[in-house]
Amino acid sequence: xxxxxxxxxxxxxxxxxxxxxxxxxxxxxxxxxxxxxxxxxxxxxxxxxxxxxxxxxxxxxxxxxxxxxxxxxxxxxxxxxxxxxxxxxxxxxxxxxxxxxxxxxxxxxxxxxxxxxxxxxxxxxxxxxxxxxxxxxxxxxxxx
Amino acid sequence: xxxxxxxxxxxxxxxxxxxxxxxxxxxxxxxxxxxxxxxxxxxxxxxxxxxxxxxxxxxxxxxxxxxxxxxxxxxxxxxxxxxxxxxxxxxxxxxxxxxxxxxxxxxxxxxxxxxxxxxxxxxxxxxxxxxxxxxxxxxxxxxx
Amino acid sequence: xxxxxxxxxxxxxxxxxxxxxxxxxxxxxxxxxxxxxxxxxxxxxxxxxxxxxxxxxxxxxxxxxxxxxxxxxxxxxxxxxxxxxxxxxxxxxxxxxxxxxxxxxxxxxxxxxxxxxxxxxxxxxxxxxxxxxxxxxxxxxxxx
Amino acid sequence: xxxxxxxxxxxxxxxxxxxxxxxxxxxxxxxxxxxxxxxxxxxxxxxxxxxxxxxxxxxxxxxxxxxxxxxxxxxxxxxxxxxxxxxxxxxxxxxxxxxxxxxxxxxxxxxxxxxxxxxxxxxxxxxxxxxxxxxxxxxxxxxx
Numbered sequence: 001x002x003x004x005x006x007x008x009x010x011x012x013x014x015x016x017x018x019x020x021x022x023x024x025x026x027x028x029x030x031x032x033x034x035x036x037x038x039x040x041x042x043x044x045x046x047x048x049x050x051x052x053x054x055x056x057x058x059x060x061x062x063x064x065x066x067x068x069x070x071x072x073x074x075x076x077x078x079x080x081x082x083x084x085x086x087x088x089x090x091x092x093x094x095x096x097x098x099x100x101x102x103x104x105x106x107x108x109x110x111x112x113x114x115x116x117x118x119x120x121x122x123x124x125x126x127x128x129x130x131x132x133x134x135x136x137x138x139x140x141x142x143x144x
Numbered sequence: 145x146x147x148x149x150x151x152x153x154x155x156x157x158x159x160x161x162x163x164x165x166x167x168x169x170x171x172x173x174x175x176x177x178x179x180x181x182x183x184x185x186x187x188x189x190x191x192x193x194x195x196x197x198x199x200x201x202x203x204x205x206x207x208x209x210x211x212x213x214x215x216x217x218x219x220x221x222x223x224x225x226x227x228x229x230x231x232x233x234x235x236x237x238x239x240x241x242x243x244x245x246x247x248x249x250x251x252x253x254x255x256x257x258x259x260x261x262x263x264x265x266x267x268x269x270x271x272x273x274x275x276x277x278x279x280x281x282x283x284x285x286x287x288x
Numbered sequence: 289x290x291x292x293x294x295x296x297x298x299x300x301x302x303x304x305x306x307x308x309x310x311x312x313x314x315x316x317x318x319x320x321x322x323x324x325x326x327x328x329x330x331x332x333x334x335x336x337x338x339x340x341x342x343x344x345x346x347x348x349x350x351x352x353x354x355x356x357x358x359x360x361x362x363x364x365x366x367x368x369x370x371x372x373x374x375x376x377x378x379x380x381x382x383x384x385x386x387x388x389x390x391x392x393x394x395x396x397x398x399x400x401x402x403x404x405x406x407x408x409x410x411x412x413x414x415x416x417x418x419x420x421x422x423x424x425x426x427x428x429x430x431x432x
Numbered sequence: 433x434x435x436x437x438x439x440x441x442x443x444x445x446x447x448x449x450x451x452x453x454x455x456x457x458x459x460x461x462x463x464x465x466x467x468x469x470x471x472x473x474x475x476x477x478x479x480x481x482x483x484x485x486x487x488x489x490x491x492x493x494x495x496x497x498x499x500x501x502x503x504x505x506x507x508x509x510x511x512x513x514x515x516x517x518x519x520x521x522x523x524x525x526x527x528x529x530x531x532x533x534x535x536x537x538x539x540x541x542x543x544x545x546x547x548x549x550x551x552x553x554x555x556x557x558x559x560x561x562x563x564x565x566x567x568x569x570x571x572x573x574x575x576x
Contacts, residue, residue, distance in 0.1 A: 001293055001294065001295065001296055001299060001395060001400060002293070002294040002295070002296045002480060003291060003292070003293060003294075004291070004292040004293075004294050005289055005290070005291060005292075006289065006290040006291075006292050007289065007290070008192050008289055008290045009189065009190065009191055009192050011289060012189075036326065037326075037484075038196075038324065038325075038326025038327070038328055038484055039326070039328070039484050039485070040190075040196045040199055040326055040327070041188060041190065041199050042189075042190050043188060043189050043190065044185060044187060044188035045153065045156075045186075045187050046153065046184075046185065046186050046187065047153055048152050048153050052182070052184045055184055055185050063485075064485060066484070066485075067483050067484045067485025067486070068483060068485055069483065081512055081513040082512060082513075084508065084531065084532060084553070084554040084555065085531050085554055086508065086511065086512060086521075086530070086531075087508065087511050087521030087522070087529075087530040087531065088521075088529075088531050090521050090522035090526040091488070091489055091492065091521075091526050091529055091531075092485065092488045092489065092526065093525055093526050094522075094526055096485060096489075107289060112289060192290060195355050195356060195357065196326055196327050196354070196355045197327070197351075197352060197354075197355025197356055197380065197384060198355070200379070200380045201379055201380065201384075204379065220372065220374065220375065223374065223375050224369055224370060224374060225369040225370075233374075233375030233376075233378050233379075234375070234378035234382075237381055238378040238379050238380065238381050238382055241375075241376075241379055242374070242375040243372065243373050243374075243375060243376050243379075244372060265372070266372040266373055267372065296480050297477065297478065297479055297480050300477075326484075328478075328484045328487055329476060329478065329487050330477075330478050331476060331477050331478065332473060332475060332476035333441065333444075333474075333475050334441065334472075334473065334474050334475065335441055336440050336441050340470070340472045343472055343473050
């Protein structure tokens with residue numbers, strides 16, 4: 001039997017709050033999703049003005065980052081023409097998102113979930129996801 | 145051109161908090177979704193212990209209730225054999241949920257969104273969704 | 289952060305071996321799937337003669353039982369006409385299977401995964417899944 | 433009427449064991465799938481630590497390789513921009529995988545199935561799949 005560490009519901013709120021604060025700072029209303037380490041959704045928030053096409057994108061970025069255990073931005077690089085994973089973005093019924101905005105969430109070396117952000121540019125989405133991860137890291141450090 | 149009334153992000157939180165309070169009271173961890181009047185997800189929370197099969201069910205109950213403008217419990221009644229809508233539960237790729245736990249949210253006579261709850265019995269899910277709607281009604285009344 | 293117990297790869301083999309032994313005993317070649325507590329597939333075996341339509345059914349029964357934390361046979365009962373969950377079998381894109389053959393796997397009171405069996409009658413599938421669970425229980429008892 | 437040669441359940445285990453041995457050797461936990469010549473799954477194993485996004489990828493790589501009767505790595509080459517099959521990776525609802533890790537399994541000149549591996553780099557996945565095929569070839573030679 002395995003023993004797994006996983007984000008809980010409170011952790012998810014910290015991640016979303018950190019991301020939302022950054023989204024407000026840069027002035028882009030975002031869709032923000034937090035998934036667990038199995039890819040299942042824990043929490044989601046669409047800020048007023050978040051794009052409707054970004055609902056699924058945010059959820060699937062969080063899913064992808066949980067699964068691949070790195071950023072969707074990094075997946076985007078190997079998905080480019082000429083790279084060996086070119087075309088991976090259409091796998092899993094298109095749930096495998098190769099556009100920036102998804103990040104795994106770690107506790108030590110364990111992936112315990114993922115965050116996915118969408119509505120801005122891939123770079124803005126990535127930065128907002130990173131702000132969520134940073135807020136969670138600070139929260140973890142404060143607890144220990 | 146139409147002017148549409150729609151739940152905002154703060155409203156969604158009121159609905160979720162009202163539902164979560166009831167879920168805690170009855171001791172059943174729930175998945176709770178709030179969708180807008182267009183069926184698109186605004187906010188979602190899976191309480192620790194909410195079922196993974198209930199993630200999609202909660203979202204689709206909120207979607208269904210927004211769309212049909214009545215409860216998914218009521219849809220369940222007309223989905224029964226011998227009733228004219230029997231089989232409607234398999235439409236829309238199965239997103240049309242005919243099991244209790246989804247309720248439309250009104251402002252006056254306008255449907256401005258829906259709430260979907262899943263993880264308990266259909267009756268428990270319905271009651272928790274109703275508690276979310278009640279909390280929102282009280283919040284609206286307090287504002288006016 | 290949550291700490292979750294989950295079936296590992298060896299556990300999955302015990303479950304499949306227990307189910308296969310029963311399938312051989314009753315003379316029905318089966319598809320047998322083991323999913324983790326998040327619904328994700330750990331292991332699958334189609335015995336020679338297992339039905340091709342049963343591949344997805346076994347996987348989805350394991351998924352469903354993990355999620356609902358009871359048997360798919362029990363879900364089948366509340367999915368019957370006149371019951372409040374009638375029609376639930378078409379939710380989640382049809383992944384919610386309300387036919388016998390899926391069972392949750394417990395460690396104490398924790399659901400740590402599920403097993404799904406298909407190719408025989410619902411009752412045969414249920415019995416074969418149960419034999420897998422029984423083999424796993426015996427294996428756990430021997431370890432402690 | 434046709435008489436078809438097809439991997440049986442024991443063959444699938446040989447393929448998975450060969451692949452798993454290589455995965456352990458290179459230190460990457462893998463998802464490993466074996467499909468028959470009709471593309472239907474025979475057996476699957478997710479090693480502890482195999483990625484959840486790789487479950488479907490492994491299965492679909494085995495499916496693709498069975499179908500196209502060459503490696504998914506080779507498909508990746510003709511899927512690149514400027515090549516005549518560019519874009520084929522999004523066909524079949526995304527099940528057509530154009531990333532290394534899928535190989536057909538032959539008996540003489542007949543394709544009798546496919547193996548799909550995922551969780552490492554495309555090149556690692558390919559090597560692990562090849563190790564599975566090699567183990568099966570040796571097993572076939574020993575029998576004759």
